[in-house]
Amino acid sequence: MNKRLSSMAGRIMRAAVAAVCTVACVLSVSACGADDEAGKIRIGIKFDQPGLGFKKSGTYVGFDVDVAKYIAKSLGYSEDEIIWKEAPSKQREAMLQNGDVDMILASYSITDDRKRVVSFAGPYFVAGQDLLVRKGETGINGPQDLNGKRLCSVTGSTSAVTVKEKFASKVQLMEQPGYAECATALLSGIVDAVTTDDIILAGLASASRGRLRVVGKPFTVERYGVGIKKGDTKLASQINNAITEMIQDGSWKRAIDDNTKGVAYTPNAKYNPPTPTEGEKK
Structure with missing residues (x-):
């Protein structure tokens, strides 16, 4: 009888130790993930749009990427302090609401429906x-x-x-x-x-x-904004200041030219470069 109890107690103890180890491992991985993002800025972009947001051999290129880098630098982040996250169109609002990213630049048109759940800074570009x-x-x-x-x-x-x-x-x-x-x-x-x-x-x-x-005959107006968490007017103002500076110092035009090389493309001068005022306190 004592031997059976002793064996059972041993099994219970081993199971308990295994459970504790499993929890410790999970917590450790979670902590490591949080540590990896500490002190960095998380930016959502497209990974599959050449010229805007494109993942290429482990690097990220495109106009949206260039604007995002400029904004990040203005906010005090170096390029190696940016964590790029893929932001598919259908997931953008949820990513901002859940705090998965700090901002999104992903050919993200500013619309009244979207503004009900997230806020925008910008626009930084007006497409058609x-x-x-x-x-x-x-x-x-x-x-x-x-x-x-x-x-x-x-x-x-x-x-x-x-x-x-x-x-x-x-x-x-x-x-x-x-x-x-x-x-x-x-x-x-x-x-x-x-x-x-x-x-x-x-x-x-x-x-x-x-x-x-x-073809060069646009028939709609699409104002590209920087998606941010609902109501963050301070961040919107900081981003708008960065966009304005990017336009004024010539970096905005260089980014357009660099990402449309070899193409007879000129942004619609009626709307570009835009005036970024979205999301600020009125």
Whole structure:
């Protein structure tokens, strides 16, 4: 009897020790994760948009990335103190609300619906929905030429919604998970044009090495903002000051030029460079 009790007590003790070790390991990993982010700034960007936010061989490049780096530096963070996090369109509001990131620069259009749950600084750029076509295409010079054409955009994007609202009776719309897939469909002749914001199209055209071009007839206005936590007017003011400085010292234009090399692309001068006033106390 004593031997059985002794054996049972040993098993209970070993199980208890294992449970304590498991908890300790979990807490240790969590603590390490928190330590890794301590004293750093977490910025959400796109990882799959050439020219804006693109993950390339472990580094991050694009106009959104350049603006984010400038803002971070203005806030006192060096480049190695930035933690880049992928911010897919459908997850942006949740990432800010949950505190997963401190700010988001991811072709994030400022809209009234979004402002109900998050705040914005900026805008730092004003884009317009446009068309991307093959270099030799002469039959599409603007949205008026879309009748009977095959068009590609990304599922769930505001661009796809606009096409359905404005051109549903005129075009055949193919929806893809990303703009790279749309560009591939365009190059292979499956579709006649790709549509989204002009600066995104400029990035795709640049990546195509001259095989694609932006039509240059934008038909919407998209104000790109820096998404931040709801109500943080102090941070909004600091970000707006950084954007203004970036525009004034020429860094903003250099970033545009660097990320649209080889493409005949010029931001709409009617709206750019913009005046960043979003999110501040009135």
